Amino acid sequence: MGMAASQARYLGLTARKTNVEYEGQQVNQERTALANQSAGLFNQMLSLNVPTPPSANDYTKTEYVFTDNSTSQKYTIDSIYRNPTPDEDGNYLYTISTYRSTTDVLSNRSEIVSSGTSSNRFTISRGDDDTYTIQIGHNTSHTIIEPQQYTALTSKFQEADEKAGITDSQITDDTTFFKFTDGGVEYYIPTSADVQTLEDLMNYNGTLTMYSAESTAKTEYKTYNDAVLESAGDGTGRYTSVTFTNENGDVVTCTLTQQTTQDDEAYDAAMETYNAEKAIYDKTISEINAQTEIIQQQDKTLELHLDQLDTEQQAIQTEMDAVKKVIDKNIEETFKTFA
Numbered sequence: 001m002g003m004a005a006s007q008a009r010y011l012g013l014t015a016r017k018t019n020v021e022y023e024g025q026q027v028n029q030e031r032t033a034l035a036n037q038s039a040g041l042f043n044q045m046l047s048l049n050v051p052t053p054p055s056a057n058d059y060t061k062t063e064y065v066f067t068d069n070s071t072s073q074k075y076t077i078d079s080i081y082r083n084p085t086p087d088e089d090g091n092y093l094y095t096i097s098t099y100r101s102t103t104d105v106l107s108n109r110s111e112i113v114s115s116g117t118s119s120n121r122f123t124i125s126r127g128d129d130d131t132y133t134i135q136i137g138h139n140t141s142h143t144i145i146e147p148q149q150y151t152a153l154t155s156k157f158q159e160a161d162e163k164a165g166i167t168d169s170q171i172t173d174d175t176t177f178f179k180f181t182d183g184g185v186e187y188y189i190p191t192s193a194d195v196q197t198l199e200d201l202m203n204y205n206g207t208l209t210m211y212s213a214e215s216t217a218k219t220e221y222k223t224y225n226d227a228v229l230e231s232a233g234d235g236t237g238r239y240t241s242v243t244f245t246n247e248n249g250d251v252v253t254c255t256l257t258q259q260t261t262q263d264d265e266a267y268d269a270a271m272e273t274y275n276a277e278k279a280i281y282d283k284t285i286s287e288i289n290a291q292t293e294i295i296q297q298q299d300k301t302l303e304l305h306l307d308q309l310d311t312e313q314q315a316i317q318t319e320m321d322a323v324k325k326v327i328d329k330n331i332e333e334t335f336k337t338f339a
Helices: 003-046 151-163 198-203 264-337
Strands: 060-068 073-082 094-113 122-126 132-136 142-149 176-182 185-190 207-231 239-245 251-255 257-262
Touching (some): 003 264, 060 239, 060 251, 073 207, 094 151, 132 198, 142 198, 151 207
Antiparallel strands (some): 060 073, 060 257, 073 094, 094 207, 132 142, 176 185, 185 207, 207 239, 239 251
């Protein structure tokens, strides 16, 4: 390679190396910008307010309860409203709203038979563990227990008889019943002279009466107008008794007691707020993670490109060193010629 060609080659390699170095600088700047974006996303994540689920212990309320002396029923005061104007003696009267939760039992009467193919056909089976099960029609079998008294249900079963047109109900407080449960509904089969035990029931051939008993919760509300509240007078603002006129026109005074209960409505509202905030938080975190993943992928691509530029620069430098040696050799030989 001649002197001129070597110098031209060396200049070309120098320009190429400069371009590679410049491109490397550009790549580093892009990676720095990505790093700043990633740091910004991280700071954004740190600044997020992590939702905290509400604690049931933080949502309670204090209520007044009293027992109506005339009916022995316990009521909870839902609200107390002071009438805007006092009575003729200058005392303020109150309108008090109360409620009490009760359980009502709905009962029905039906018949089951021991033979045939109808949907009310029953079969009694005894298992290896001496337990008895009953199956009515094609329904699931359920464990049935030995006869017991259920005095509290006597009136309900008598009502079921009346509804079925039976005026001479045979159900009394002394009646014993076989019992089984299906889907939250309780079923009772009364004993008779011929059916006293589960073994008798299993071998019985004929028709039997069966009662169902389904419990339903309900709330009874009462409002007392022009009630008088007695203050404790200890500076706490609490009341100690309430006086009102009942449905019979009798004036009744009842002692008030305070109780702390779970405020389900406030807790449910707080839980709804928490769920909404958590959904927003999870969405934001998901978006940050997705953006961070894109940035990491872009940075990985730039890193590979930078490795390629570094390899290319090393190759150029190696070639430049070789060309420089040729140039140095040409210079040396030229000077020796004219020396």
